[in-house]
Amino acid sequence: SQTIHQWPATLVQPVGSPLSLECTVEGTSNPNLYWYRQAAGRGLQLLFYSVGIGQISSEVPQNLSASRPQDRQFILSSKKLLLSDSGFYLCAWSVVGGEQFFGPGTRLTVL
Amino acid sequence: QKEVEQDPGPLSVPEGAIVSLNCTYSNSAFQYFMWYRQYSRKGPELLMYTYSSGNKEDGRFTAQVDKSSKYISLFIRDSQPSDSATYLCAMSVGQAGTALIFGKGTTLSVSS
Numbered sequence: 001s002q003t004i005h006q007w008p009a010t011l012v013q014p015v016g017s018p019l020s021l022e023c024t025v026e027g028t029s030n031p032n033l034y035w036y037r038q039a040a041g042r043g044l045q046l047l048f049y050s051v052g053i054g055q056i057s058s059e060v061p062q063n064l065s066a067s068r069p070q071d072r073q074f075i076l077s078s079k080k081l082l083l084s085d086s087g088f089y090l091c092a093w094s095v096v097g098g099e100q101f102f103g104p105g106t107r108l109t110v111l
Numbered sequence: 112q113k114e115v116e117q118d119p120g121p122l123s124v125p126e127g128a129i130v131s132l133n134c135t136y137s138n139s140a141f142q143y144f145m146w147y148r149q150y151s152r153k154g155p156e157l158l159m160y161t162y163s164s165g166n167k168e169d170g171r172f173t174a175q176v177d178k179s180s181k182y183i184s185l186f187i188r189d190s191q192p193s194d195s196a197t198y199l200c201a202m203s204v205g206q207a208g209t210a211l212i213f214g215k216g217t218t219l220s221v222s223s
């Protein structure tokens with residue numbers, strides 16, 4: 001069966017510091033991968049999605065970036081965090097044409 | 112007008128009640144409709160996935176899609192305290208392997 005992992009689970013970072021969140025999927029090949037952010041009262045917002053290694057589409061321009069160095073690995077990064085980057089970051093996967101399944105999430109607090 | 116509207120609640124019901132959760136949308140191109148359940152501080156869990164109009168039933172859960180009215184519903188029968196969570200509707204234009212548009216979620220509390 002397929003499983004999706006995210007780490008870290010919780011992160012507290014100062015403003016201006018870098019960020020790296022990692023997501024890995026097991027039990028499937030060539031999945032579509034997604035990064036979402038869930039902020040209080042604002043629902044789930046798609047940040048990036050990827051249909052293959054090195055292929056990244058950005059949905060919302062901001063100081064975040066994403067990379068997919070391996071088939072089942074998706075990384076969310078920032079060079080300098082802002083206060084507004086605080087939120088619950090969720091990685092999801094799907095097969096082409098299939099439903100999206102979410103990971104456990106990373107709760108990021110920027111102070 | 113937002114693409115997907117969902118009453119945030121909170122919605123409080125006694126155990127055993129029938130719960131109705133709803134979303135409206137504005138984009139008539141949406142064809143795939145989903146309901147997710149999210150417990151506090153956890154990732155969303157897919158409950159129901161439907162294509163186009165009609166009903167789909169899975170245990171105590173029934174999803175309805177009315178494309179003519181741009182309205183989708185999730186019914187929960189015999190609600191349990193373990194159903195207490197936030198319920199998110201989501202929809203997409205293409206197949207679900209592309210971007211989903213989410214409602215903000217309805218918080219449900221079922222008391223024993």
